[in-house]
Amino acid sequence: MPSQHAPNVDFKGSGEEPISLSIHDDESGYASASSSTESLPEVYFSKAHLKYLNAQLQKLEPEDILRWCVTSLPGLYQTTAFGLTGLVTLDMLSKLSGPIKPKVDLIFLDTLHHFDETLALVEKVRKRYGTTIHVYKPEGCETADDFAAKHGERLWETNDELYDYVAKVEPSHRAYSELQVKAVLTGRRRSQGGKRGDLNIVEVDETGLIKVNPLANWSFKQVQEYIEANNVPYNELLNRGYKSVGDWHSTQPVAQDEDERSGRWKGKAKTECGIHNPKSRYAQFLAQQKLQQQEAELSQALQSVVV
Structure with a gap:
């Protein structure tokens, strides 16, 4: 059964001043604007430097990639729907040792159509790790009934692109703007199939947002083994044949030989909701x-x- 209520989480913003990052065509590695007390410097990734970073980070273990992220990327958050890969990332962050203790807040998009099991997991994660979770919902909606009243019944069937936009894409853009997000950790991996097969470790999207995929090289088996070895809480639906869990209306269990995300939008020619697409x-x-x-x-x- 779907739930209309989000868990009790902290909606407080980070309060940090913005630092601008974007991709730059110059062949130099970093370029910096003049610093002053009135404005912070802008940091640019050139295309050549981005290519070099991916070649080097590709050789590292996820913990080392995360260590690089927390020491190199300002305005860093983790976006997650609390899938297995995102949970591994969260657990790894909590165990990083060294002089710099990572404080990476989570951004959770509550589409108002998540499984009850997903929302219960959010609360378990909050209690286990004490991480701040910023929840963003479709604009002007608090419940599934609000959503239906505003956008019509079963919008995901009548206009799935509009549904993706109002339930996921717009809330994510609003989160990035309000929280002054400059870089995000994602749970995407190449082994998930679909459009993720040629995933890089670090990407810069068309808006200048930096996306880091620290477990891009890992298989589903490696993720499972880490979850079990470290007693990481996970979605109960994964014990019932699900491998990738999204909204209740567009997620199904998968067969043993199917890709992880084959249960998402089954029967449709799509594997992404728009958040990670142009x-x-x-x-x-x-x-x-x-x-x-x-x-x-x-x-x-x-x-x-x-x-």
Whole structure:
């Protein structure tokens, strides 16, 4: 049964000042703006440096990749739906030793259509690790009933791109903006199949957001073995044939020989919800609408000045 209630978690922001990171075409490794007391420096990854980083990080174990992240990337958060890989990352972060103790908050997108088991796991994780969890829901909605009233019944069937946008993509962008997120840890791995087969360790998306996939090289078996060896809490649905758990309406158990994510949107030609893809067609449509509106407002303003 789906649940309409999110667990009791801390919605407090990080309070840190923003530091801008983006990809840069220069061949130098880092470029830095002039520093002053009024503005923080901007740090750029060149394409050449990004390629070099991936070649080097590819050789490291996930713990070492995470150690590099917490010492190198400001504005770092972990985005997670509390799948196995994300839980391994969280546990590894909690055990990193050294002079710098990582404080990486979690961002959880509550689509209002998660399984009860997923929401129960969120609370277990909060109690186990004491990590701050920032919960973001579809704009203007607190429950599944609110969502249906605003967007219509079973939107995931009538317009799945719109559903992905309002339930996941827009809340993620809102989270990144409000929390001043510059880099995120994800739970993606090459062995999950689909579009993830050629995944790099570090990526920079079209918005300049840095995405790090610390367990990109690991297999499902390696993830399972770590979970068991370290007694990491996990979603009870994984004991019932599920390998990748999303919304209750678009997640099914998988056969032994199927890819992990084959149970997501079964029967549809999609393996991602839009968060890790270039902007969806619906997002592009919204952007075009906004641009047209701005042009109309500008034209109207100019006409009023002429008159």
